[in-house]
Amino acid sequence: xxxxxxxxxxxxxxYSGESLLSVLRDxxxxxxSKYGCGEGACGACTVLIxxxxxxxxxxxxxxxxxxxxTTIEGLAKDGSLHAVQKAFLKVDVFQCAYCAPGxxxxxxxxxxxxxxxxxxxxxxxxxxNICRCGTYPRILKAIQEAANV
Amino acid sequence: MSGKENNxxxxxxxxxxxxxxIYQFNMNRRRFxxxxxxxxxxxxxxxxSVAGVLTDDAKxxxxxxxxxxxxxxxxxxxxxxxxxxxxxxxRTSLAQVVAEELRVPMKNIEMVMGxxxxxxxxxxxxxxxxxxxxxPQLRKAAATAREVLLxxxxxxxxxxxxxLLIADGEVSSKKTKQKINIGQLTRGKEILRxxxxxxxxxxxxKWKVAGTSVPKVNGESFVTGAHKYVxxxxxxxxxxxxxxxxxxxxAALASVDVSGAKSIKDIVxxxxxxxxxxxxxxxxxxxxxxxxxxAEWTPSPQPGRGEIFAHLKKTAETNARDTDSSGDVDSAFAxxxxxxxxxxxxxxxxxxxxxxxxxxxEWKDGRLxxxxxxxxxxxxxxxxxxxxNIPKDNIRVIMPDTGSGYGGKHTGEAGIEAARLAxxxxxxxxxxxxxxxxxxxxxxxxxGVIDVKAGSDKNGVVTSWEFHNYNSGGSGIETPYEVANKKxxxxxxDSPLRQGSYRGLAATxxxxxxxxxxxxxxxxxxxxxxxxRLRNLKDERMINVLKxxxxxxxxxxxxxxxxxxxxxxxxxxxxGYVATxxxxxxxxxxxGIRVLRAVTxxxxxxxxxxxxxxxxxxxxxxxxxxxxxxxxIDFKDGKILNPFLSRxxxxxxxxxxxxxxxxxNRPDIPSAGAGETPIFGIAPAIRNAIVNATGKKLYTxxxxxxxxxx
Numbered sequence: 065x066x067x068x069x070x071x072x073x074x075x076x077x078x079y080s081g082e083s084l085l086s087v088l089r090d091x092x093x094x095x096x097s098k099y100g101c102g103e104g105a106c107g108a109c110t111v112l113i114x115x116x117x118x119x120x121x122x123x124x125x126x127x128x129x130x131x132x133x134t135t136i137e138g139l140a141k142d143g144s145l146h147a148v149q150k151a152f153l154k155v156d157v158f159q160c161a162y163c164a165p166g167x168x169x170x171x172x173x174x175x176x177x178x179x180x181x182x183x184x185x186x187x188x189x190x191x192x193n194i195c196r197c198g199t200y201p202r203i204l205k206a207i208q209e210a211a212n213v
Numbered sequence: 214m215s216g217k218e219n220n221x222x223x224x225x226x227x228x229x230x231x232x233x234x235i236y237q238f239n240m241n242r243r244r245f246x247x248x249x250x251x252x253x254x255x256x257x258x259x260x261x262s263v264a265g266v267l268t269d270d271a272k273x274x275x276x277x278x279x280x281x282x283x284x285x286x287x288x289x290x291x292x293x294x295x296x297x298x299x300x301x302x303x304r305t306s307l308a309q310v311v312a313e314e315l316r317v318p319m320k321n322i323e324m325v326m327g328x329x330x331x332x333x334x335x336x337x338x339x340x341x342x343x344x345x346x347x348x349p350q351l352r353k354a355a356a357t358a359r360e361v362l363l364x365x366x367x368x369x370x371x372x373x374x375x376x377l378l379i380a381d382g383e384v385s386s387k388k389t390k391q392k393i394n395i396g397q398l399t400r401g402k403e404i405l406r407x408x409x410x411x412x413x414x415x416x417x418x419k420w421k422v423a424g425t426s427v428p429k430v431n432g433e434s435f436v437t438g439a440h441k442y443v444x445x446x447x448x449x450x451x452x453x454x455x456x457x458x459x460x461x462x463x464a465a466l467a468s469v470d471v472s473g474a475k476s477i478k479d480i481v482x483x484x485x486x487x488x489x490x491x492x493x494x495x496x497x498x499x500x501x502x503x504x505x506x507x508a509e510w511t512p513s514p515q516p517g518r519g520e521i522f523a524h525l526k527k528t529a530e531t532n533a534r535d536t537d538s539s540g541d542v543d544s545a546f547a548x549x550x551x552x553x554x555x556x557x558x559x560x561x562x563x564x565x566x567x568x569x570x571x572x573x574x575e576w577k578d579g580r581l582x583x584x585x586x587x588x589x590x591x592x593x594x595x596x597x598x599x600x601x602n603i604p605k606d607n608i609r610v611i612m613p614d615t616g617s618g619y620g621g622k623h624t625g626e627a628g629i630e631a632a633r634l635a636x637x638x639x640x641x642x643x644x645x646x647x648x649x650x651x652x653x654x655x656x657x658x659x660x661g662v663i664d665v666k667a668g669s670d671k672n673g674v675v676t677s678w679e680f681h682n683y684n685s686g687g688s689g690i691e692t693p694y695e696v697a698n699k700k701x702x703x704x705x706x707d708s709p710l711r712q713g714s715y716r717g718l719a720a721t722x723x724x725x726x727x728x729x730x731x732x733x734x735x736x737x738x739x740x741x742x743x744x745x746r747l748r749n750l751k752d753e754r755m756i757n758v759l760k761x762x763x764x765x766x767x768x769x770x771x772x773x774x775x776x777x778x779x780x781x782x783x784x785x786x787x788x789g790y791v792a793t794x795x796x797x798x799x800x801x802x803x804x805g806i807r808v809l810r811a812v813t814x815x816x817x818x819x820x821x822x823x824x825x826x827x828x829x830x831x832x833x834x835x836x837x838x839x840x841x842x843x844x845x846i847d848f849k850d851g852k853i854l855n856p857f858l859s860r861x862x863x864x865x866x867x868x869x870x871x872x873x874x875x876x877x878n879r880p881d882i883p884s885a886g887a888g889e890t891p892i893f894g895i896a897p898a899i900r901n902a903i904v905n906a907t908g909k910k911l912y913t914x915x916x917x918x919x920x921x922x923x
Contacts, residue, residue, distance in 0.1 A: 086497065100567050158300075165438045194865060196863065200869045
């Protein structure tokens with residue numbers, strides 16, 4: 065199959081039903097998207113498909129064919145970090161940071177649709193992303209920061 | 214640190230630790246400079262006597278170097294420590310300490326951490342020990358290096374030491390205005406010194422780098438996905454491994470037929486004793502191959518969650534560990550005006566690090582290298598030595614910054630499994646556990662039963678305190694309150710589930726039981742729970758955090774409000790003091806509990822990085838919310854019944870209350886660790902708030918896994 069990831073075209077020989085996460089990580093070496101649960105319950109594997117946040121661990125890679133996949137590796141443009149990445153750095157959000165790529169992409173997707181989300185809207189949009197270190201207050205702050213840029 | 218202090222501190226981590234080797238021969242002087250290049254190095258060891266003899270003198274034993282700071286010819290400072298980074302941000306805070314004393318910019322410091330070949334032996338990153346013990350050692354080592362550099366410049370310029378300054382990585386002369394980069398000073402030299410205990414360290418009041426909110430080192434590599442966790446690694450020719458698991462705890466492998474897996478192309482199958490595993494060119498093929506293995510298992514009876522508390526009490530060791538006893542509790546309890554006799558039940562919970570266990574192993578030229586996310590790389594090296602019966606010198610364990618641990622990654626399972634498969638495959642192998650494996654085959658925070666009998670006189674003075682903890686652990690079991698008659702005991706039991714350390718250890722359970730009883734005694738006495746606590750406390754640091762939390766929370770102004778409740782709790786462990794106030798609301802329709810607000814006051818001596826301390830406190834409180842409200846492991850017949858994130862609830866965005874923190878800075882008190890202690894105030898604070906709102910007294914952790922039936 066052919067996939068468009070971060071603006072690049074890849075021809076991939078994958079198993080039938082193989083998840084997009086597995087293809088990204090093991091076949092394309094794009095390991096920024098993380099495995100956390102394998103059932104779409106933790107958000108660590110979040111990528112953007114045509115700008116919308118999806119859980120790549122439960123999405124068959126074939127369903128991404130003909131659509132634009134963006135992973136954390138493709139978020140910075142021309143060597144400049146995305147506003148959300150910058151905000152996360154500025155707020156110094158993370159502890160272990162394993163959830164970071166998924167958190168950032170979920171936040172990017174939210175801000176695309178809703179450039180000025182309320183606290184409640186952020187909470188709802190980010191509910192599917194787990195941070196076990198409990199940095200939620202800082203993530204919230206970073207998203208608000210990015211929204212104000 | 215004396216041996217006794219050290220043992221006292223690690224004693225609560227009772228389940229897994231081994232003694233360190235007495236001597237540490239893993240590096241000699243020649244190899245030392247071979248690894249690091251020429252320059253100035255300052256070494257310290259955990260054994261002061263060794264540090265004392267470690268000088269540049271060729272007559273001294275040269276193979277006892279154990280830990281060091283190196284100033285290279287390029288002016289870069291490299292710090293080698295066996296500590297590891299699992300999200301507590303010590304890569305940042307320890308570098309701050311060195312930057313401060315050595316007067317170099319943060320960007321010139323590289324921390325080499327948790328690599329058994331190039332860092333000194335370290336028994337592990339746990340127990341909130343990095344900051345209080347590694348921190349001061351590094352501080353002294355850096356101060357020693359600074360003084361050595363100043364001496365060298367004085368010699369080179371034939372100047373007076375007192376006329377020289379060191380700042381921003383340069384030594385300069387006040388008189389001649391000469392300047393030299395510290396790297397240039399060390400050029401062509403190999404100078405090795407032991408720590409000079411008399412090297413002056415900077416008092417906290419004068420800190421410029423330490424004590425400030427330096428952002429996470431390498432932060433950009435995390436927000437771009439560039440950082441390689443072990444689960445992200447790929448070596449040339451690497452295979453992906455999968456391991457056959459028993460269907461239940463205690464099940465023995467009766468027979469196994471691996472022919473189905475063997476018939477698949479490019480599959481390596483290993484059956485060695487009770488280990489059965491496969492390795493394949495990709496993870497899915499490995500999973501498919503594993504499914505082709507036919508195994509028969511003989512189960513053994515296992516207590517389920519329904520019988521667990523009776524089981525833990527029944528199997529308790531007859532020799533209790535007496536932590537703290539004085540006076541005569543029996544007669545004091547009999548004479549008390551107010552008496553409470555109560556049992557608490559603590560469920561097993563899972564650490565659930567977002568990155569499950571992962572290991573990559575490679576055998577090359579008779580040497581084994583294992584990359585794995587562990588809090589104890591040297592412990593894993595010993596595990597590998599035992600498993601493969603090869604000398605430790607031939608085993609290297611490397612720990613890249615890892616997707617969290619919380620006390621749950623003291624062991625090296627995935628690395629050992631990868632090593633076994635890699636040995637058979639003669640290629641590197643990666644093993645990444647699934648979430649289900651992590652939930653089932655890692656280890657848990659112990660469950661337990663706690664019996665408390667407490668008595669007070671009618672003036673609100675606690676007169677008797679009897680406290681028995683079965684299985685969950687002895688950490689935080691002492692009472693900080695002044696009580697004349699007390700008997701406090703920890704009773705180890707036979708746990709059917711694999712159990713081990715967890716952030717804060719048993720201090721969460723013990724503080725929960727104690728602070729619940731203190732609350733209920735106050736209610737019986739019709740006293741304010743804060744005033745009752747203060748009446749029974751003498752420890753000034755505890756009084757300070759209690760007052761600080763109460764003030765910020767507005768405790769004295771918190772009047773009754775329909776459906777709302779306020780609770781307070783406090784505790785101390787590992788040199789840190791915490792007090793938490795919580796406000797909760799009862800959601801009438803579904804009888805759920807909402808935690809609206811939590812105020813935590815925390816004091817751990819001198820603060821090194823305020824922002825990261827705040828992050829640790831918030832993170833601990835949020836993690837603590839899960840264990841307080843809804844996290845619990847369900848099990849039956851040796852099977853975990855909820856080994857998925859869809860069935861094991863952890864705190865999410867919507868669970869986070871408004872968090873407020875008061876950080877009490879005590880520059881006059883040495884810094885203690887902060888990753889653990891703030892976790893244990895929240896559960897009793899919420900519990901006491903529920904009592905305040907509803908009158909309902911709960912005695913379990915979690916409190917309300919299925920909502921509250923008011």
